[in-house]
Amino acid sequence: MAVKRGGLLVRIALAVHGWPPEQVGGTELSTRALARALVAHGHEVLVIAGTLKFSHPPSVRREREQDPASGKSFSVVKIERSDPYFDHWQKHRAPHTSRVAVELMEEHKIEVLHVHHWVRLSTDLVRRAARAGIPSLVSLHDHYATCLLGWRVHPTEEAVCKRKFEPLACSLCAAAVPPRTPWLPPEEQAMRAATRMQAIAAELDAARCILVPSMAHAESLLFLGLPQHHLIVVPPLAPVGLTPRDPLPVPVGKEPLLVGAWGLSDDAKGVSLLKAAARRLKGRVHLVLAGRAAGESEPWIETHGAYAPEDLAEHPVTRVHVAAVASLALESHGLVASEGQALGLPLVLPLMDALAERFSDGEGVLFYEQGDEDDLTAVLDRLARERGLLEILGRRVHPEGDLFDQTVEHLQALYGRTLRDGAPDVPSEEWFEERMAQETMDAWDEALKAAPRSSLGLPDEEPKR
Structure with missing residues (x-):
């Protein structure tokens, strides 16, 4: 770890569910903007990303990406899973994925982990990193922590859902999105929904800082069922390079x-x-x-x-x-x-x-x-x-003032604080817990294969990958 004027140079891992150009949502783009800004400031960055690509057996794809402004580069490692429908809420924990993620962090001598999303990765990243001596921050970019589907949009009514998280009601709602899991009775699905919420709560308990993009989002998360935590508002980094330009002429006559x-x-x-x-x-x-x-x-x-x-x-x-x-x-x-x-x-x-x-x-x-x-x-x-x-x-x-540099400075200060605080003491799992989690996933996959596609809410023919 080197020292620079104004703070520390830190080896930072950013964990996120997808990466451009494959995924270009707000979370992915702001995380990429952050990675570029951090390497421009002299930090070493490792991105651990989920992907929509399927690989059997599971594999990792290593790339180098360059910040176009500074010319500095960083590592992007995409973890390709082999299990079907790895986006499904019942597959929130993937032991193999989190194990690989920590191995990558140890390989790169990572000092701080910043989790931007768990989906396609695993809801034990923070705790597993802590056991390896790596402290973490978490950014809650959406409602994944209070909604099984993440967006809080009712899938059949196409309307915002503002109900507090409740395992049975929420699992029944999420069942409208295929694939359904008819081999699991409603009580079992509710139990799995509660277990998922407990896993996220445990991740937040083990994080040194929890960040949200706005005060409104913080209030919404807490109202809708997020366990009480101190949330720090840090706006996401918008991609740079967009500037005001001359407006189009106002339409005249019948021009639309x-x-x-x-x-x-x-x-x-x-x-x-x-x-x-x-x-x-x-x-x-x-x-x-x-x-x-x-x-x-x-x-x-x-x-x-x-x-x-x-x-x-x-x-x-x-x-x-x-x-x-x-x-x-x-x-x-x-x-x-x-x-x-x-x-x-x-x-x-x-x-x-x-x-x-x-x-x-x-x-x-x-x-x-x-x-x-x-x-x-x-x-x-x-x-x-x-x-x-x-x-x-x-x-x-x-246009908003130049918040980009202010936000990067704020995040660097939070990384330094997280590094100074160090990893919390997270108890080790029982020897059988990871094996049970993997066996639960394997059983899910086998039940899915055995079920008629119509019972899963899927079309008769499986789409080609």
Whole structure:
């Protein structure tokens, strides 16, 4: 460990569920921005990432990634699992994965672990690292700690869920998302939901610092069932390189209002809501969508599918009059809103606590009731008809101050504090516990193979990997 002016140079591991370009959600992008910033400041960084790729037997894929600004590089190791449906909430603990993660940390002589997500990895990372003498921080980017599905969007009603975590009710809700597990009675599924919550609580107990992206997210987590902890607000790092540009001319005559929406990774991001509003406006609005879940183009709706984040500034989805967010989830901060603001675009946002904490209605932003198709349609229609309002909002867009460097400095101080505190004393597991956890996973996989696909809620033919 070396000393630099203003603090320590630390060997840091960042654990996250996915990595660009395969996964480009807010958590993955902000974690990559953090890794780049840390190596630029002289720290050594190891990224331990989950992946959607399947490997039999399980394997690791090692890469080097370079920070384009400083030219410095860091290691990215992706752990490829061999078990099916490793995203499923009942597979929250994967003993082999956490064992490999700690072996990688020991190989790289890691001094501090920063967990950004457990999914596709394992809900014993913090405790296993502590037993190896490595202290940890945890960032709670979403509602994984209080929702089996992570987003707090009811899967059949497509509405925000604000019920406190309750094992039986939550496991029944999560069963709507395939694959279902009909070989487990409801009581057993509830028990597994409670066990998952206990595992996350134990991880948080063993963490030296717990970080959240906003005060609203902290309050929401605690209200919805997170065990009481001191939560530190640290906003996520938005990718750098986005700057305000000259706005498009205000549409005249019958020219449509151009509305862009990106980051559409899944249905919870409100794709159907945006499309429904555009259809109702019958050409007064031209909607431009980008993301894996954008779907097919149709009259008045232009879709672009997945995109590279570094191309966003020149992408057609941002060559618009206004940016819209339609997420149905309880967002913790709002990366897309930050990107739109950085580009100087007026914003149409759902009224939720985390966004209301950062933005004011009328100050470059118009709010609508979250998930309300009528209200979203009315706001877009108003912008299409009141061309002067669009100009006023455009003049009132104020990109956030340069919080990037402040956030990096704050995180470096927290890493130093975590290193000084050292790893907590976490009792060793009984000799049989890891074996039992692995046997539970193996039994799950065998039961899945034996069950008719229709009973799992899956299509008759298995998709090719």
